[in-house]
Amino acid sequence: MIIYSEKVIEHFMCPQNAYSMPDADAEGSSGDPACGDALTVYIRVKDNCIKEISYLVFGCCASIATSSMTSVLAKGKSLDDALKITEEDIIEALDGLPENKVHCSNLGVSALHKAINNYYEKTSRMEEHL
Amino acid sequence: MRKVYFDHSATTPVDPAVVEEMMKYLTEHFGNPSSIHAFGREARKAVEKARQQVATAIGASSVGEIAFTGTGTEADNMAIRGVAYANRQKGNHIITTAGEHSAVLNCCKQLEREGFSVTVLPLDQYGRVTAQQVADAITDKTILISILHANNEIGTIMPIKEISEVARSKKIIFHTDAVQSVGKIPVNVDDLGVDLLTLSGHKIYGPKGIGAMYIRRGTFWQPILFGGGQERRRRPGTENVAGIVGLGKAVELATERMQADAERLTRYRDRIISEVLQKIPNTILTGHPEERLPNHVSFCFRFIEGESMLLMLDMKGIAISSGSACTSGSLEPSHVLTAIGLSKEVAHGSLRLTMGKDNTEEDVEYFLEALPPIIERLRAMSPLSEG
Amino acid sequence: MRKVYFDHSATTPVDPAVVEEMMKYLTEHFGNPSSIHAFGREARKAVEKARQQVATAIGASSVGEIAFTGTGTEADNMAIRGVAYANRQKGNHIITTAGEHSAVLNCCKQLEREGFSVTVLPLDQYGRVTAQQVADAITDKTILISILHANNEIGTIMPIKEISEVARSKKIIFHTDAVQSVGKIPVNVDDLGVDLLTLSGHKIYGPKGIGAMYIRRGTFWQPILFGGGQERRRRPGTENVAGIVGLGKAVELATERMQADAERLTRYRDRIISEVLQKIPNTILTGHPEERLPNHVSFCFRFIEGESMLLMLDMKGIAISSGSACTSGSLEPSHVLTAIGLSKEVAHGSLRLTMGKDNTEEDVEYFLEALPPIIERLRAMSPLSEG
Numbered sequence: 001m002i003i004y005s006e007k008v009i010e011h012f013m014c015p016q017n018a019y020s021m022p023d024a025d026a027e028g029s030s031g032d033p034a035c036g037d038a039l040t041v042y043i044r045v046k047d048n049c050i051k052e053i054s055y056l057v058f059g060c061c062a063s064i065a066t067s068s069m070t071s072v073l074a075k076g077k078s079l080d081d082a083l084k085i086t087e088e089d090i091i092e093a094l095d096g097l098p099e100n101k102v103h104c105s106n107l108g109v110s111a112l113h114k115a116i117n118n119y120y121e122k123t124s125r126m127e128e129h130l
Numbered sequence: 131m132r133k134v135y136f137d138h139s140a141t142t143p144v145d146p147a148v149v150e151e152m153m154k155y156l157t158e159h160f161g162n163p164s165s166i167h168a169f170g171r172e173a174r175k176a177v178e179k180a181r182q183q184v185a186t187a188i189g190a191s192s193v194g195e196i197a198f199t200g201t202g203t204e205a206d207n208m209a210i211r212g213v214a215y216a217n218r219q220k221g222n223h224i225i226t227t228a229g230e231h232s233a234v235l236n237c238c239k240q241l242e243r244e245g246f247s248v249t250v251l252p253l254d255q256y257g258r259v260t261a262q263q264v265a266d267a268i269t270d271k272t273i274l275i276s277i278l279h280a281n282n283e284i285g286t287i288m289p290i291k292e293i294s295e296v297a298r299s300k301k302i303i304f305h306t307d308a309v310q311s312v313g314k315i316p317v318n319v320d321d322l323g324v325d326l327l328t329l330s331g332h333k334i335y336g337p338k339g340i341g342a343m344y345i346r347r348g349t350f351w352q353p354i355l356f357g358g359g360q361e362r363r364r365r366p367g368t369e370n371v372a373g374i375v376g377l378g379k380a381v382e383l384a385t386e387r388m389q390a391d392a393e394r395l396t397r398y399r400d401r402i403i404s405e406v407l408q409k410i411p412n413t414i415l416t417g418h419p420e421e422r423l424p425n426h427v428s429f430c431f432r433f434i435e436g437e438s439m440l441l442m443l444d445m446k447g448i449a450i451s452s453g454s455a456c457t458s459g460s461l462e463p464s465h466v467l468t469a470i471g472l473s474k475e476v477a478h479g480s481l482r483l484t485m486g487k488d489n490t491e492e493d494v495e496y497f498l499e500a501l502p503p504i505i506e507r508l509r510a511m512s513p514l515s516e517g
Numbered sequence: 518m519r520k521v522y523f524d525h526s527a528t529t530p531v532d533p534a535v536v537e538e539m540m541k542y543l544t545e546h547f548g549n550p551s552s553i554h555a556f557g558r559e560a561r562k563a564v565e566k567a568r569q570q571v572a573t574a575i576g577a578s579s580v581g582e583i584a585f586t587g588t589g590t591e592a593d594n595m596a597i598r599g600v601a602y603a604n605r606q607k608g609n610h611i612i613t614t615a616g617e618h619s620a621v622l623n624c625c626k627q628l629e630r631e632g633f634s635v636t637v638l639p640l641d642q643y644g645r646v647t648a649q650q651v652a653d654a655i656t657d658k659t660i661l662i663s664i665l666h667a668n669n670e671i672g673t674i675m676p677i678k679e680i681s682e683v684a685r686s687k688k689i690i691f692h693t694d695a696v697q698s699v700g701k702i703p704v705n706v707d708d709l710g711v712d713l714l715t716l717s718g719h720k721i722y723g724p725k726g727i728g729a730m731y732i733r734r735g736t737f738w739q740p741i742l743f744g745g746g747q748e749r750r751r752r753p754g755t756e757n758v759a760g761i762v763g764l765g766k767a768v769e770l771a772t773e774r775m776q777a778d779a780e781r782l783t784r785y786r787d788r789i790i791s792e793v794l795q796k797i798p799n800t801i802l803t804g805h806p807e808e809r810l811p812n813h814v815s816f817c818f819r820f821i822e823g824e825s826m827l828l829m830l831d832m833k834g835i836a837i838s839s840g841s842a843c844t845s846g847s848l849e850p851s852h853v854l855t856a857i858g859l860s861k862e863v864a865h866g867s868l869r870l871t872m873g874k875d876n877t878e879e880d881v882e883y884f885l886e887a888l889p890p891i892i893e894r895l896r897a898m899s900p901l902s903e904g
């Protein structure tokens with residue numbers, strides 16, 4: 001029952017920003033390899049904006065495409081705006097997902113949120129140190 | 131782009147000779163086999179000829195032992211539930227294995243809900259059970275043993291003959307699902323020692339939507355669908371004449387072709403297995419290395435997920451399948467892969483490649499070139515392979 | 518010799534346009550709709566298109582309400598037993614009629630053996646039941662009412678709309694077997710007010726071995742076969758793609774053609790009825806004189822036996838059928854004919870003539886000439902007509 005949109009296939013075949021970033025400012029992970037999906041999002045932040053974003057992903061076509069689209073939508077956005085990205089935004093930007101694949105879009109959003117929270121945690125910890 | 135179909139365990143193209151036979155019964159000879167006028171008699175003759183073809187192919191002693199069904203799944207349901215309900219007075223215990231197709235496993239689960247007790251034998255790392263395991267599981271309530279002949283996901287062939295001897299010595303009805311083995315390895319109901327056997331048209335270059343159940347004369351059994359008296363009161367409903375004719379022809383051709391195909395495909399199979407294992411690290415061959423279907427190759431590639439691999443191969447024109455749960459959007463990977471001891475994580479990276487009569491050396495070559503870069507690419511973006 | 522096929526209630530020739538659609542899915546597009554590679558996706562698209570065609574034809578509000586099955590019989594089994602098992606907590610009473618097809622009646626008999634209680638409503642002389650009869654039979658244990666739309670043996674159309682209003686007012690699930698009515702008279706699930714409806718491909722110029730069940734969203738129901746997750750977990754087993762495509766096309770064409778065909782065939786029908794009644798004494802029209810299928814003619818001829826009549830007509834190239842038990846070698850004549858009050862003796866002399874889209878005025882002519890001498894001959898040698 002899996003028929004993907006052309007946009008999904010495009011991002012699946014040529015995922016944007018798919019690389020690891022060992023010196024990232026923050027990262028967030030989501031999913032569980034036992035369930036067939038795992039995603040780690042890395043961000044580099046400057047002036048409260050996402051200057052660079054990348055990820056590593058283990059998962060189906062939809063999870064690769066949604067990871068890619070999450071990175072595209074988040075790049076350049078302020079942290080506040082990036083937090084406003086929803087599952088629906090990603091699905092829409094991909095011209096839709098098959099019904100039983102909708103949960104894959106959740107991975108990108110939740111890993112991104114975790115990365116941003118991780119960034120806030122780190123910076124507030126740094127502020128505490130100051 | 132080259133098209134390579136390597137998914138013959140999912141379904142096969144219909145043999146043109148089969149289509150040709152079927153066409154007659156989709157056009158001129160459209161009668162209902164239950165009608166006694168000329169149109170009906172023509173259809174009846176065709177159905178009975180096909181029944182003979184199936185009986186001959188699997189070594190049944192009489193055409194009365196073959197009933198046509200709508201699918202392999204229905205035949206499995208008929209065999210298992212039909213025996214269970216008919217023998218309820220004698221006992222309520224059924225033995226099967228963790229490697230069965232969902233058609234068998236889900237029948238057994240349903241029977242459990244209805245008060246039967248089911249022993250699901252665990253598999254060894256290659257996907258086999260032993261006659262000893264079966265013998266140990268038998269109780270005085272055991273009425274049915276159902277064990278598949280060849281596994282659709284990992285290609286492993288079960289030692290049916292040894293197991294059926296145990297069943298026979300205890301007078302327990304024995305069923306095997308031979309959907310994947312017919313036409314690939316010898317299937318003879320007497321050699322195998324089975325009382326019931328199921329097969330399906332679309333796995334042997336026949337049409338979809340037709341299956342058959344063999345039932346040895348004298349086996350205590352009852353129908354599971356109710357209606358008219360067709361198929362000697364075993365399976366009601368107007369017969370799918372064209373489908374039946376197609377199945378008859380397909381099973382005949384499959385038997386004729388079997389040996390030559392098996393030899394050729396075994397060569398391809400062993401070449402793919404050895405090259406892939408050699409070239410791609412972190413790869414596990416699933417299923418038995420020798421006791422496996424001649425056309426069947428299956429692996430798990432660590433750190434990657436099967437659906438992505440499958441779709442990337444699809445972009446190259448190669449059709450294969452995966453036991454990955456993500457192919458269906460569910461969370462549980464193949465029950466067979468976890469039953470042979472693989473972690474869910476590893477099971478998600480499974481690939482199944484099943485060759486058929488029209489595949490060539492060039493198809494194999496093309497696949498062996500296409501696969502490694504795909505695995506590499508997917509592993510490069512996997513968070514798991516870093517660890 | 519002229520060939521006249523007048524047995525369209527038994528089965529129909531497959532429309533060449535249907536065969537053409539099917540062929541694509543027996544050749545190039547042979548994939549398994551569950552496969553996610555290109556071959557699978559092509560097959561999936563075709564299955565879903567056919568589902569839409571069926572939904573549109575019967576006025577279903579969503580494609581999710583259609584499940585494909587292997588036969589009309591299986592669809593009847595699914596509808597009746599699926600509702601019965603799922604609603605067992607609520608009650609165990611089922612209402613049906615003496616005019617149902619054996620697929621429905623034998624499901625009900627089986628349910629009786631399993632502890633359900635079944636009321637089989639008697640028919641009037643024309644083969645109908647009234648909404649009042651149904652209302653009177655309802656108890657607080659009633660969970661299902663199953664009443665066929667048009668009778669296959671005598672062509673009578675049931676007042677489904679009135680009956681379903683009673684069912685709806687009592688919130689009882691209502692099923693109708695529309696195998697004989699689809700394509701001949703309007704069949705719309707909302708107009709009829711039904712929750713479940715069954716149809717079959719081979720009665721509407723589609724292939725044999727394919728049926729469909731309509732199930733209104735929200736109807737409490739469970740599957741009766743167990744296996745894979747196909748057809749939204751309603752009917753497991755690899756889909757008969759070519760058959761499904763054929764059914765989709767057939768139902769679409771049947772709907773388009775319906776009105777024109779019905780008008781023409783009604784003329785033939787009424788001509789046959791009046792001429793036969795006029796020319797052949799001791800003849801009884803069976804079924805309702807007006808509320809009957811446009812293509813359906815049925816009689817009982819006193820003093821003769823149906824099989825002999827049928828075979829003599831067959832010698833003249835005319836294919837018709839008889840509700841006579843001797844056509845199946847059993848001794849009981851049609852349960853429908855006895856249910857409308859005919860004696861067994863009379864019921865044995867039944868003839869059913871069901872016309873189709875390709876029949877012509879000449880066919881009618883030919884039949885009207887062939888029949889009287891045959892009846893005469895058989896009566897001349899009958900010991901009964903002497904009496």
Ligand SMILES: Cc1ncc(COP(=O)(O)O)c(C=O)c1O
Nearest residue numbers: 367368588589590618669696717
């Ligand atoms: C009213 C009715 N219901 C059900 C059926 C069964 O359909 P099938 O032959 O496709 O199983 C038939 C035809 O035989 C019929 O006439």
Ligand SMILES: Cc1ncc(COP(=O)(O)O)c(C=O)c1O
Nearest residue numbers: 201202203231282309330754755
């Ligand atoms: C081992 C086995 N049994 C049963 C089946 C079910 O056959 P069908 O798809 O014809 O219902 C299959 C194929 O899917 C199979 O591989």
Ligand code: FES
Nearest residue numbers: 037059060104456
């Ligand atoms: S990652 Fe499993 S369905 Fe998408």
Ligand code: FES
Nearest residue numbers: 842843846847848
């Ligand atoms: S008279 Fe011979 S079967 Fe009825």
